Amino acid sequence: MAYRCIAHKKASRSGGSASCGRGYDGPDLISRLPDELLHHVLSFVTTPEAVRTSALSRRWVGVWKRVPRLHLLEEEATNAEHIPDHFDGILRRYAADVDIADLTITYHWHWPEVDGDRASAWAGFAARRVTGRFDLAVTTQVGHDDAFLDLPCFERATEISLYSSGMAVRLPALDAAGDFTRLTKLRMSELSFSDAGEGISGVVSGRCPSLESLELERIDGVEALTLRSESLLSLRLASVPLRRLEVAAGNLRKMRVEYCFDETTRCPWTGGAAMLLAAPALEELGWEDAYPDKVELIRLPTCLMELAVVELPSHIIHKIGQSDFTKILQLFSRAHVLRLTSPMTATATLDSQEQEDLIHSVQLPYYSELDLGVITNGHTSFGSTVVHFLKRNSSIRNLTLTLHSYHHKENKFAPSCMSNCTCHEPLKWWDQDIPLDTLEQLAIKHMSGHCEAKKLHTIAIVAETIATVIVTVT
Known part of the structure; x- marks a missing residue:
């Protein structure tokens, strides 16, 4: 051996023997490190492990109490009770x-259950002490009407992530002292409000001067949401049932709305849904929702870097009475990247002629990159739709075709089409003149079993202008 442990060296000098497994017998060099380095070292282990270092020696007693990172996780606790x-x-x-x-x-x-008082106490501790990120995720038994998480103002925290299933959240009153002065990121999920959205609207619009990113997901009790902010750059709203949304953000760059208006649109007795949007700097918009009954656009760019529109599941479209994804497309005259998912796929209640009329009447924005997602729902005929997109825009450089077997919100696999479906008719587009002069890259994902996708692949191979052809098979 080129190297031997200290125990072996000592044993060889004394004529005895020793085992390296007995450990290091030399001076405690780690304990000689300054506190700042010890705190840094302990920040890489779990909080329970850091606490247990107090048993090493008197030098380590209380060292963990000054580590600037605390992760109190239920799965790391030793005594569940x-x-x-x-x-x-x-x-x-x-x-x-x-x-x-x-x-x-x-x-x-x-x-044992965490009640609103204890969760509020944890939030109060964080408001006084946290200067960076605070993440609180607590669950109580559903049905506790008196379980409230009182969230105070965080003067110094920069990021807050809040998950509070089973508890309603009460935000600081309008006349309460303090603001969320340094907060840049706010994420709330699986919680409810009891003020119809007045509290969160007031906090974001009046108490978060530095907020850049806001994400609300699966939130109850918010009927109206008013967001007025000059610092906000990114906004995501998912499963927040709304009757009215008002966004006035002069520097907003990214916005995504998912399943916030679909319930309201289906309930005409509520007066419908309304949206006011003033976002002149918007660059990316993602829309997977019904189109509000009333829309007021004060300031909106005509050109986007990316526009992504995802069709609603068929069962929602049937209840609404129509597919209105086209209204989002008509808001913009240009998008460098256009991502469409399943606006063209025939379903069990929409025959091919209806789909063809719908697609041919859509006013698409001008784009140079198209990401086309097809939810097949058991059907195999979609080549004519792809060809139609290629014909309507001769400047497409990159085309990505993704085949999905079913809609993620349907939560089921779609059945195969019936024997009399138009999918079994001869191809209508195969002999058409398809312009591919500018197309540089074609990607077809999940192509397995789809004859029309293979035909498109064949066309791409023989096209001289296409430099890259990518195919993934599932």
């Missing part, structure tokens, strides 16, 4: 003069 008390103890013993850059608390057990 006392997890909330254990969390309280760690927070209580933590050094009072140290700022916390990263605090995460997660607890989803139904027993």
